[in-house]
Amino acid sequence: MSESVLKTEKLTKIFTMGKRKISALSGVNLQVNKGEFIAIMGPSGSGKTTLLNVLGCLDTPTDGMMTLNGIDVTKLSEKKLYSIRRNEIGFIFQTFNLFPYLNARENVELPMECTKKSKSERGKRSRELLEMVGLSGREEHRPHRLSAGEQQRVAIARALANNPAIVLADEPTGNLDTENKHEIVRLLGRLNINQGTTIIMVTHDSQIASHTERILFLSDGKITKEKQGLHLVKKKLMCPYCGSRIQLSDARCPSCKKRL
């Protein structure tokens, strides 16, 4: 049995808009194990983003229980929550949310600023991360000089800066073209396999979702369905379509030529 990183029970979130109460989450039960790569799918307004915000401690649930590495985060003070967000959670956004006045390296270093890491350690770590996402040599470029795909890679490197227990990605491919979409999801897959990073990704693109190992369907604030993705097979370095051997870096299967 794998170790549980994140666990929720009857997670509820109700927004009050004037006199109207809108139930965004109505009892989400979820368990995420260490090293899992999960996709959350669902139509607009199904509560995907709300769930991700609550999981990322950006928002507090109205009711229910949530533990992160065994700690009940619903009862934590604001001050403890910063520390959780800084050290345990990495966020990836649809719109990248890079700081335009900072270069790639500085953007990646930013989450480390509030930690005990020295300046040189931060520099070393950010260079390693940028290399890992394939942006060696682009460290000093500001976001406006990077393509959309490159910007999202910087954002991924930033999310990994403090070695978080879990990475939460909100529609990370939503603003990208087909080629870059696959690049990014493959990158997330590689990180999951190589680094053992636990990833939860919200998407409404079923093709992208299929690259994960578990797909959860959210509807009216509840998980209604769960499906297996292709990622588990890929983890064994096998093509999920024809079963032949593949490399992690392969964009297409060498034998059946299908996009991995």
Place this chain on the structure above:
Amino acid sequence: MKVNHVGALTRAVRNVSRRKMRALLVVIALGFSMAIMISIPAGIIANQEATQSMTENFSNTMSNMQEEINKTATLIECQTSSGRGMSSSTPSDMPFGMPPSGFGQEEVFVNETVVEEIRSIEGVKDVVPFLEKSSNETTSETINGPGGRTFTINRPLYTITGLPLNSSFIDSYSVLPTNITTGRNLREGDSGVVLMSLNLTEYFGVVIGDKVKINGESFTLVGVYDSPNQGRMETRTAYMNLSDAQTVTGQTGNVSRLDVYAENVTSVDGIADIIEAAYSELYVTTYKDRLTNLENMQEMYTQTLTNAESTLDQTQTVATQEIGIAVVATSLIVFFVMLYTVRERTKEIGTFKAIGFSNWNVMSQFMLEGVLMSVMAGIIGIAIGYIAAPIFSSLLLPHINLFGGSSRTRFQPTFGSANPESLTSGAAATLNPQLILLAFGAALLLGAIGSLYPAWRAAKIKPAEAMRYE
């Protein structure tokens, strides 16, 4: 939890410089506000200093005059009406400009036989006769009157003063000018030579040894003395031997003034009475008259000072209000600009929080930006103030009229060497290091105060809501 402040500062600098035009406009607006904030105290300081220096000048003048009166206690001045206002004992210390002789008055002379008659009065030690007469040459001059009005007047170019160059007089009494700048003073036996005031030699364009024409007669310039400014109308004088003066003025055997020295102070009043009774054409003044004069002057000065001080008080009230407005304006500019910045960057704030920045980290980031902008403005303000402090303070502060009612006298009194025009507010306003330091402190403080609420708002933004904000 420790923030890397260098990183935060770098971010603040880059953020402010990201929108260059906006930053420039804001900084200039703030800069002007700060320039006003420091120019006004500069103006106030300048006014205080001017008033103080006026007070010092006057008390110096007063004590000099007092000393002079004490020294010349035995002197009885006897002047024909033409000589009034030109007494030899006071001109150099006379703080109030008086019309020079010959201006609007008929010149009157007495025969020098009176010298011997007065000398024979009991108790008289010495009598020194003078002949003072206006030159034939005249000049047209424009003088500044009260309330900015100007007057054009015709007056004699200079005064010819003749006195017996007798070494016993020259050595015992101060009958000749003392502050010789070039050449030498007159001495016994001099004839055909002249001692001139500096302004007169400048007018003629002559130097020591040059020949100069006085009423058509040629004289050699042997010495130049500097006469202190006696107000708006400078006194120009040519000193010479009495008989030379009598010749060139056509007043052979005549004198216009007698300095009578008593044996002792107690006999002064008696002698003065005798002279006054015997010679109606002579106007007699003793140390008592001179003391009364001094007292009047003192009173007039006190009145002036009271006026100046009350205006200064009024100026300070206005200044306090104006500084208050500038302070509020500066804080408000920072406030609104930062509030706008926070609204504009809501999503960025959300990102900051999502990657683990605390409320305090976010708040200090925005406060730092506000303070940075305000400090930049402070530097600009100091630069503007450095150049424009006099303009700002003269525009914004009421002008001090040190002389109260302007129609009081036709000739505006002048204290010492201070020119009344230079005593308008802020004319001499300059920034001193303390003011510059103060401006810097104010910039820091107002930047912090102005950005406090916007930064607090930024810190309080809920990250989940901020992420939805586009």
